[in-house]
Amino acid sequence: KAGVTQTPRYLIKTRGQQVTLSCSPISGHRSVSWYQQTPGQGLQFLFEYFSETQRNKGNFPGRFSGRQFSNSRSEMNVSTLELGDSALYLCASSLAGQQETQYFGPGTRLLVL
Amino acid sequence: QQQVKQSPQSLIVQKGGISIINCAYENTAFDYFPWYQQFPGKGPALLIAIRPDVSEKKEGRFTISFNKSAKQFSLHIMDSQPGDSATYFCAEGAGNMLTFGGGTRLMVKP
Numbered sequence: 001k002a003g004v005t006q007t008p009r010y011l012i013k014t015r016g017q018q019v020t021l022s023c024s025p026i027s028g029h030r031s032v033s034w035y036q037q038t039p040g041q042g043l044q045f046l047f048e049y050f051s052e053t054q055r056n057k058g059n060f061p062g063r064f065s066g067r068q069f070s071n072s073r074s075e076m077n078v079s080t081l082e083l084g085d086s087a088l089y090l091c092a093s094s095l096a097g098q099q100e101t102q103y104f105g106p107g108t109r110l111l112v113l
Numbered sequence: 114q115q116q117v118k119q120s121p122q123s124l125i126v127q128k129g130g131i132s133i134i135n136c137a138y139e140n141t142a143f144d145y146f147p148w149y150q151q152f153p154g155k156g157p158a159l160l161i162a163i164r165p166d167v168s169e170k171k172e173g174r175f176t177i178s179f180n181k182s183a184k185q186f187s188l189h190i191m192d193s194q195p196g197d198s199a200t201y202f203c204a205e206g207a208g209n210m211l212t213f214g215g216g217t218r219l220m221v222k223p
Contacts, residue, residue, distance in 0.1 A: 004156070033209050043157070043202060043213035056210045090156050094209055099145050102209055104156030 002026065004093050004105030012111045018079040021108045025072050025093030029101070031055075032074040034066060037088040037107070046089075049074055050096065078110075086112045116140055119203050119214025126221050132190040134217045136203035139184065143205040148177065148188045149213075151200045160201070161188070193221045 005024040013019050025032050033056075034046040045058040049068035066076040072093070078085055088109050094102035118137045126132045138146070147162035163170045163177040163186065170177045176189040190197055200218050204211040 031209050033211075035211075042215050043204075043211075045210050045212065048209050056208065058210075092156075092209070099147070099206060099209060100159065100162055102159065104149075104158065106154070106156050 004091055004103055006089075006091050006105040006108050008108060009106065010109050010111075012113060013081050014113050015081055015083060017081050018077060019081060019110060020075055020077045021089055021091075021110075023074045023076075023091030023093075023105060025074070025091075026103060028095065029093035029103075030072050030096050031094045031102075032068055032072065033092045033094075033102070034074070034076050035090040035092065035104075036060075037090055038086075043090070046076065081112045083112050086110060116212050117203060117205050117214040119217060121217060122215065123218045124220070126193045126219065128193065128195060128221055128223050130193050130221075132193045132197070132219055132221070133187060134201055134203070134219070135185060135187045136214050137183075137185045138205045140205060140212075141184065143207050143212075145206040146177070146179065146186050147204050147206065147211070148175075149202045149204065151202065151216075157202060190219075193219075195221045195223050197221050 007022045031050045033048040037043045048056040052068045063079045068074045088107040090107045092104045148160045149157035150160045151157040174191045179186045200216045203214040
C-alpha cells in the first residue's frame with residue numbers, strides 16, 4: 001500500500017510570495033491533517049480536513065489555509081510568505097475515527113528567502 | 114505554547130541499555146497519548162500509543178508507562194540498539210489533532 005505522498009519535496013520562495021503544497025493520503029484514508037515543524041517551535045498542528053470540511057484548526061494566522069478535494073487529496077496554501085514560514089510541512093492521513101492509523105508523509109521543506 | 118513538556122532534550126545510551134523519555138501533560142481532556150519516532154529526512158512514525166484507562170502498554174522493546182494522577186507518561190526502550198537512534202516525540206491528542214512535546218534526540222552508542 002502506498003504511503004502518504006507530498007509534493008513538492010523541496011521548495012524555495014521569496015518573502016511576499018504565496019505557495020501551495022499538496023498531499024495525497026493513503027488510499028481509503030479520509031482524514032488529512034497538516035503540521036508545521038521548525039527547530040524553534042517543534043511540531044505544531046495547522047488544521048485537519050475530513051470529507052472536504054475543516055474539522056479542527058490550530059493557532060496559525062489566516063495566511064495559512066487549506067482545502068480537501070472529493071478524492072481526499074488535500075492542499076495547503078500560505079500567502080504573503082514570511083521568513084519565519086521556513087519549515088518542514090508535514091501531512092498525515094488516517095482512517096475516520098482511528099487515531100492509531102495516522103501516518104505521516106515525508107514532508108515538504110519550504111525555505112523562504 | 115507547548116502543553117506537553119518532554120525531557121530530556123537529548124540522551125546518549127550504550128547499546129543494550131534502557132532509554133527512558135518522560136512527558137508531562139496539562140490537558141486532562143485528551144484521551145490519546147502516542148509516541149512518534151522520526152529519522153532525519155523522514156516524517157514521524159507512530160511507535161506506540163496509550164489511552165488513560167491503561168497504566169502500561171508494551172510492544173516488543175517499547176513500553177509506555179502512564180501515570181494519570183501525576184499527569185505524566187514515559188517511553189522505555191529496552192535493549193536499545195544503534196538503529197533506535199532518532200528523535201522521539203510524545204504527544205497528546207483528541208481525534209487527529211495532536212499536541213507534541215519538544216522532542217528527544219536519542220543516540221545509542223555501539
